[in-house]
Amino acid sequence: MKIWLLQTGEQxxxxxxxxxxRTELLAEKLIERGHTVxxxxxxxxxLRKKWYFDHxxxxxxxxxxxxxxxxxxxxxxxxxxxxxxDHRIIARKFNRLIKTYEKPDLIVASLPAHDxxxxxxxxxxxWGIPIVIDVRDKWPHNFVDIAPNALKWIAxxxxxxxxxxxxxxxxKATAITSMTSPLLEWGLxxxxxxxxxxxxxxxxxxxxxxxxxxxxxxxxxITTRLKGKFVVTFVGTFSTYHNPEIVISIAEKLAHIxxxxxxxAGDGDLRDSLQRRAANLNNVIFTGWLDSAGISAVLRSxxxxxxxxxxxxxxxxxxxxVFTYLSEGVPIASIFDGELRxxxxxxxIGFNYDCDEELASGIRxxxxxxxxxxxxxxxxxxxxxxxxxxxxxxxxxxxNLENIFLQSPNNFVPNK
Numbered sequence: 001m002k003i004w005l006l007q008t009g010e011q012x013x014x015x016x017x018x019x020x021x022r023t024e025l026l027a028e029k030l031i032e033r034g035h036t037v038x039x040x041x042x043x044x045x046x047l048r049k050k051w052y053f054d055h056x057x058x059x060x061x062x063x064x065x066x067x068x069x070x071x072x073x074x075x076x077x078x079x080x081x082x083x084x085x086d087h088r089i090i091a092r093k094f095n096r097l098i099k100t101y102e103k104p105d106l107i108v109a110s111l112p113a114h115d116x117x118x119x120x121x122x123x124x125x126x127w128g129i130p131i132v133i134d135v136r137d138k139w140p141h142n143f144v145d146i147a148p149n150a151l152k153w154i155a156x157x158x159x160x161x162x163x164x165x166x167x168x169x170x171x172k173a174t175a176i177t178s179m180t181s182p183l184l185e186w187g188l189x190x191x192x193x194x195x196x197x198x199x200x201x202x203x204x205x206x207x208x209x210x211x212x213x214x215x216x217x218x219x220x221x222i223t224t225r226l227k228g229k230f231v232v233t234f235v236g237t238f239s240t241y242h243n244p245e246i247v248i249s250i251a252e253k254l255a256h257i258x259x260x261x262x263x264x265a266g267d268g269d270l271r272d273s274l275q276r277r278a279a280n281l282n283n284v285i286f287t288g289w290l291d292s293a294g295i296s297a298v299l300r301s302x303x304x305x306x307x308x309x310x311x312x313x314x315x316x317x318x319x320x321x322v323f324t325y326l327s328e329g330v331p332i333a334s335i336f337d338g339e340l341r342x343x344x345x346x347x348x349i350g351f352n353y354d355c356d357e358e359l360a361s362g363i364r365x366x367x368x369x370x371x372x373x374x375x376x377x378x379x380x381x382x383x384x385x386x387x388x389x390x391x392x393x394x395x396x397x398x399x400n401l402e403n404i405f406l407q408s409p410n411n412f413v414p415n416k
Contacts, residue, residue, distance in 0.1 A: 019292035238268030331376035
């Protein structure tokens with residue numbers, strides 16, 4: 001099959017150091033099974049907030065993978081008008097360009113971006129091409145969630161046409177997939193549809209990084225400041241959505257315990273404010289942005305991985321960092337609700353918290369109880385190998401797509 005994957009927020013396979021995420025892992029599995037893939041994406045690196053290319057670019061990443069990057073506009077914050085406009089520009093460019101392209105056999109469009117998914121569904125329905133919407137986040141509904149209560153009704157009015165785009169994409173898709181059960185249920189509900197045989201959950205998953213060379217500075221940090229310590233690590237973007245400010249609060253509370261250090265590995269628009277708050281704390285370490293080898297090296301010296309979120313952010317979520325922590329056998333401390341909360345409780349792979357004091361107490365407990373920490377670490381490794389290994393997840397995802405294609409000629413007729 002010729003398959004299009006639409007995803008604008010993941011790092012592209014350019015150079016070394018970028019950890020492979022959902023789209024690249026799925027693309028590799030599809031190629032392994034004999035398919036060819038075109039990945040429609042953005043020229044802008046969503047994670048590092050910098051340009052890959054300064055103009056629309058097509059390049060061949062491998063004999064069976066073509067990447068078509070479209071230029072929108074830069075943005076500094078994930079929840080911003082600039083990002084909203086960036087998505088709109090890319091959706092319109094995509095809609096114009098595909099008229100000159102050879103039609104694919106199947107399309108997988110991520111949501112977000114909702115407007116790009118809407119254009120893809122319109123195209124797919126017109127030509128009778130099966131299309132899957134992979135729900136990653138509740139766009140544009142999250143913009144209402146973060147608005148002040150007094151302004152939520154205004155946000156709903158302003159975004160009414162965008163809500164219709166999301167509804168069209170979800171309601172007219174051949175199937176809906178997602179990375180968690182709550183997000184799949186959200187997609188089905190907002191598409192006013194019953195769950196079908198191909199509407200399925202495929203965890204994000206990941207893989208365990210092979211040992212690779214890291215920078216001398218990071219190696220020195222690990223061997224000097226982390227060695228012999230109980231290391232609590234946050235990996236990710238310093239943004240309002242996954243706000244790691246609680247890390248600084250807990251570091252202040254536990255500053256009297258000399259054996260615990262807190263590592264913030266990443267970057268983002270909250271970096272300066274976080275560093276100012278931590279200026280007088282000796283137990284907080286900022287590594288800056290790390291490549292995949294650097295992240296794995298830090299996690300192999302870590303004892304606990306943190307999953308934090310902003311005050312008004314969505315908590316029924318299962319973020320990428322969960323699988324990254326588990327791949328290195330690092331137990332998790334999470335504020336999230338829903339599926340992740342239940343997994344942590346059932347599998348005993350860490351602990352859940354709802355406030356600063358619960359997080360501080362949980363850290364103190366497993367710092368003092370080495371047997372409990374060892375049990376959680378062993379459980380984390382076992383759960384990863386059984387449920388979170390990307391090789392298994394994306395093989396099943398690819399089979400699901402193949403089955404959708406095989407059945408689609410009986411169910412979908414071009415709407416010309």
